Amino acid sequence: METVVAVTAVAGVAVGAAVSALVSVIIARRADRRIVEQRLERIEHMLTALDQAWYWTPEWQEGEIRTDTDLTEGRGTTYHSAEEFLAALDSMPSADEPSTAA
Numbered sequence: 852m853e854t855v856v857a858v859t860a861v862a863g864v865a866v867g868a869a870v871s872a873l874v875s876v877i878i879a880r881r882a883d884r885r886i887v888e889q890r891l892e893r894i895e896h897m898l899t900a901l902d903q904a905w906y907w908t909p910e911w912q913e914g915e916i917r918t919d920t921d922l923t924e925g926r927g928t929t930y931h932s933a934e935e936f937l938a939a940l941d942s943m944p945s946a947d948e949p950s951t952a953a
Contacts, residue, residue, distance in 0.1 A: 905911060921927055930936035 928939070930939065
């Protein structure tokens with residue numbers, strides 16, 4: 852008899868426990884190791900696809916296009932170290948401070 856377990860990823864919920872539970876169920880039923888490995892590979896693929904789905908949304912892709920355009924047209928700053936980046940970040944006014952731009 853084959854046991855079917857569905858794993859659903861919900862925002863903010865770790866799925867690692869679900870995968871661990873699935874492995875325990877499969878091993879407890881003394882399934883063939885090859886079958887266990889195949890199912891784990893399928894689960895890993897599903898979880899990766901779910902985890903990266905946001906990247907392929909139209910909104911995110913529009914942002915990627917805008918970013919690529921900005922970089923191509925020279926709008927951007929290159930920092931040569933983390934320290935240089937953090938110094939630039941520290942020199943920016945915080946959201947609570949009034950802007951000095953006219």
